[in-house]
Amino acid sequence: MKFKLAILTLLISFSRGVFAEGFEVNTQNREEVRNFFNTVYQASENVPMGWTGNIDQCIPGTTSQEYRDAIVLRINFFRAMAGVPADITFNDEFSRKAQQAALIMAANGQIDHHPSSSWTCYTEEGAEAAKTSNLSIGRAGPQAIFGQMQDEGANNTRVGHRRWILYPLTTKMGTGDVDGGESWKTLTNSLWVQDDDRRASRPSTRDEFVSWPPNGFVSYQLAFPRWSFSYPKADFSGATVSMEQQSEIISLQIVHRNESGNSYVGDNTLVWEPEISFSTTPTTDISYSVTVNNVLIDGISRNFNYKVTVINPSVFGTDSIFPTISGDNQPIINRENTYSFNTVPNATGYQLLQANRQAFTQIEGAESGMGSLKADVSDYQAIATDVQASGSASFHLAHPKTEDQVLTFNHTFLPTDTSQLNFSSRLGLASEVQIATVQISTDDGQTWQDIFTQSGTGDSGEKSFSTKTISLSQFADSNGFCGY
Numbered sequence: 001m002k003f004k005l006a007i008l009t010l011l012i013s014f015s016r017g018v019f020a021e022g023f024e025v026n027t028q029n030r031e032e033v034r035n036f037f038n039t040v041y042q043a044s045e046n047v048p049m050g051w052t053g054n055i056d057q058c059i060p061g062t063t064s065q066e067y068r069d070a071i072v073l074r075i076n077f078f079r080a081m082a083g084v085p086a087d088i089t090f091n092d093e094f095s096r097k098a099q100q101a102a103l104i105m106a107a108n109g110q111i112d113h114h115p116s117s118s119w120t121c122y123t124e125e126g127a128e129a130a131k132t133s134n135l136s137i138g139r140a141g142p143q144a145i146f147g148q149m150q151d152e153g154a155n156n157t158r159v160g161h162r163r164w165i166l167y168p169l170t171t172k173m174g175t176g177d178v179d180g181g182e183s184w185k186t187l188t189n190s191l192w193v194q195d196d197d198r199r200a201s202r203p204s205t206r207d208e209f210v211s212w213p214p215n216g217f218v219s220y221q222l223a224f225p226r227w228s229f230s231y232p233k234a235d236f237s238g239a240t241v242s243m244e245q246q247s248e249i250i251s252l253q254i255v256h257r258n259e260s261g262n263s264y265v266g267d268n269t270l271v272w273e274p275e276i277s278f279s280t281t282p283t284t285d286i287s288y289s290v291t292v293n294n295v296l297i298d299g300i301s302r303n304f305n306y307k308v309t310v311i312n313p314s315v316f317g318t319d320s321i322f323p324t325i326s327g328d329n330q331p332i333i334n335r336e337n338t339y340s341f342n343t344v345p346n347a348t349g350y351q352l353l354q355a356n357r358q359a360f361t362q363i364e365g366a367e368s369g370m371g372s373l374k375a376d377v378s379d380y381q382a383i384a385t386d387v388q389a390s391g392s393a394s395f396h397l398a399h400p401k402t403e404d405q406v407l408t409f410n411h412t413f414l415p416t417d418t419s420q421l422n423f424s425s426r427l428g429l430a431s432e433v434q435i436a437t438v439q440i441s442t443d444d445g446q447t448w449q450d451i452f453t454q455s456g457t458g459d460s461g462e463k464s465f466s467t468k469t470i471s472l473s474q475f476a477d478s479n480g481f482c483g484y
Contacts, residue, residue, distance in 0.1 A: 022087030023080035027206075027216025030285075030309070030317045031345075033081075037219045037313040038447050040077050044070040044142040046376065053099075055107050055180045058121040060099040063177050067141055068095070071175050071191075074142040075165060078149055081222075082214050083206025084168040085199075094174025094192040098133055100126030101190035102140075102176035109185035111135040129176065132194040134161040137185060140177040143403065144189035149212070150224045157255040159212075159228050163266030164193035166210055166230070168203055171195060181379055184401050202232065207306070210267065211290075215306040219313045220278040226255070227274060227290075229304070230267040235296035241272050244289045251275040270295075278310065281450060285317070286310045314447040321345060360413050366393035376406040389424035389465035399434055415472040421451075424465040430456025440475060 025036045047070040053061020072090055080086035100123045105111045107121040113130050115122060136144035148161035164170070172195040180186025207215050210230040213223045229241075236257040243250040256271040270292065287309040295302045311317070327339030341350075364371045366383045373395065375382035384396035397405045413419075427436050434456045439448035451470050 022085055023076050024086065025080045027081060027083070027214050027218070029319070030217045030311060031319045031321070033217040033219070034311065034313045034317065034320075036077070036080070037222075038443070040073065040080075041219075042447070044074040044077070047142070049141060049177060049179050051177065051179050053103060053178060055103065055121070055178070055182075055186060058103065058107065060103040060126075060176070060178075062099065063141075063175075067177070068175060070142050071145060071177075072173075074145040075173065078145070078165060081218065082166045082210050082212060084166055084210055085171075085203050085205075088170065088173055091172040091174050091192070091195070091197075094129070094172065094195070095176060096174075097125040097129040098174045098176030098190040098192045099178075100176065101129035101133055101135070102178040102188045104130065105135060105137060105188040105190065106178040106180050106186045109137075109183075111137045111188070129174075129190055129192055132192055133174075133176075134164055134189075134191040134193055136189040136191075138187055138401075139403075140179055140187050140189045141175075144177070144191065148191065149222070151226060152224075157226075157271060158258060158265065159226055159256070159269065159271050160265035162212060162228060163230060163269055165191075166212065167193070167266040168205055168210065169198040171199060172197055187401065209304060211306065213308045213310070215308065217285075217309045217311050220282050220310045221313075223278055223308070223310045225273055225277070226271055227252075228269050228271045229290075229292050230269040231295060231297065232267045233297070234268045236268065236270040238294050238296070239270055240293045241270065242291045242293075243274050245276075245286065250288065282310060282312055285312075314443075314449050323350075357414065360411075362411070364395075364409070365391055366395050367391050372410050374408045374410050376404075376408070378403065378405065382407065387426070389426070397436075399430070415475045417473045417476050419472040419476070421470045421472060422467065424467050425454075426462045426465045427454055427456060428461040429459070430461055431458050432456055438470065440472075442475060 023036075023040065026032050047067050048064065049067050050064030051061050052063075053059045068090060072088055075088050076086040079088065100121075101115075103121050104115050104119055104123070104126045108115070108119050113133075113135065115127055115130055117127075134144075134148045136147055139147045145165070148165060151159040151162045170193065174192035176190040176192075178186065178188045208231075212228050239257065241252060241254060243252055252272045252274040254270065254272045256269070258265075258268040258270070274288075276288075287307055289307050290305070292304045295304065316322075321342075321344050323341040323344055325339055325341045328337060331337040362372065364373060366388075370382065373382075377397065378401045380396075380398055380400065382396055383393055385393045387396075388394040395407055397407065399405060421438070423438075425436065430436075432455055436454045437450055438452035440451050441448045451472075452468060
């Protein structure tokens with residue numbers, strides 16, 4: 001007799017509220033923030049660009065509607081987390097001109113808000129867009145929005161890109177994106193951020209100020225090294241910032257003060273860099289108390305206090321509510337068997353999936369092609385025949401672009417206490433920040449957690465293959481997918 005394994009999958013959506021049908025999220029609710037990241041943020045990942053242009057012929061082309069939708073979704077995700085109106089839409093004219101700006105930057109392998117008329121593929125409309133846009137090179141689409149929010153680099157200490165993305169008065173933006181495929185310099189984005197159709201008056205925001213990371217819970221992937229605090233027309237010339245973690249003072253350095261009173265890069269902003277890092281996945285929630293003192297607003301000194309709690313969105317919290325299924329665990333054949341479960345907050349639907357439970361052992365080799373593996377790589381073959389652990393071929397990942405290169409084992413399985421993953425690997429030339437990772441997902445690929453990592457050494461790397469054995473016992477009775 002074979003029993004069917006029933007798996008309950010929750011489909012989560014979020015309320016649309018006071019922000020003119022835009023996103024709204026309560027950052028004081030850990031579970032809501034966790035689900036918001038795992039659904040809305042992740043939904044804007046890995047969407048094909050579908051660019052139709054050509055750099056050599058100076059054709060700006062277009063990108064797919066799905067790709068543009070993913071970009072605006074990423075923007076509104078960040079705005080909702082920051083507590084500002086998250087109802088941005090793209091203006092077609094802005095996007096048309098921004099597409100020309102992205103082409104100019106890709107054709108010349110550099111970015112400039114004031115490109116010369118002598119630049120390859122120059123157009124006046126493209127130059128217009130360059131002046132009114134956030135510009136990125138080496139990243140496009142949703143990844144460019146991530147980079148602009150991160151705002152790393154010595155020339156970005158005022159986090160101007162972030163401030164434009166989070167500017168409460170903005171209603172419309174536009175995007176242009178190019179992937180020339182030749183090098184990282186031909187991957188560009190122009191995000192038109194300076195719209196003329198701003199809200200007539202300043203809209204309400206969740207907090208009196210706009211900060212990043214925001215007041216409340218935030219996923220560790222988005223707790224960038226530069227923290228910022230914005231307040232319209234505030235004078236930060238004499239402001240101070242202090243941070244504590246469990247009564248321990250966090251060292252920090254203020255890197256920018258904005259007290260000019262103009263809005264050429266959004267609201268006036270104070271920027272600092274605390275001596276903390278999330279280069280490794282945190283195992284527990286980490287809370288930081290932030291105090292910003294002596295902010296002059298209309299000539300009056302004000303103090304502000306708030307708390308940022310950094311979380312791992314793949315880890316459930318004490319406020320996570322799961323469905324509890326009630327019913328006979330030994331169903332009777334040829335008879336109706338009734339089961340019930342409790343409701344889950346914010347769920348808009350429930351889906352029951354069925355599968356036959358049977359022993360599962362599978363070996364994948366590259367000699368017969370990709371098999372059950374799916375490759376998401378940048379313009380190279382994922383199978384190599386010049387290097388192999390055994391046989392005549394091997395699966396191969398390289399890093400020609402600054403984006404993830406992934407092989408996904410396209411199977412769902414239910415591990416037991418004795419289940420293992422075995423593979424042979426050889427990590428060649430790689431820097432210390434280039435990391436080979438094996439991950440597993442227990443939620444249909446929405447989130448992934450590391451089960452093996454190996455960093456490069458900055459030299460030529462390993463000369464031979466070594467066998468790795470990873471126990472899957474911690475995932476016993478969970479559904480899994482593997483990615484490498």
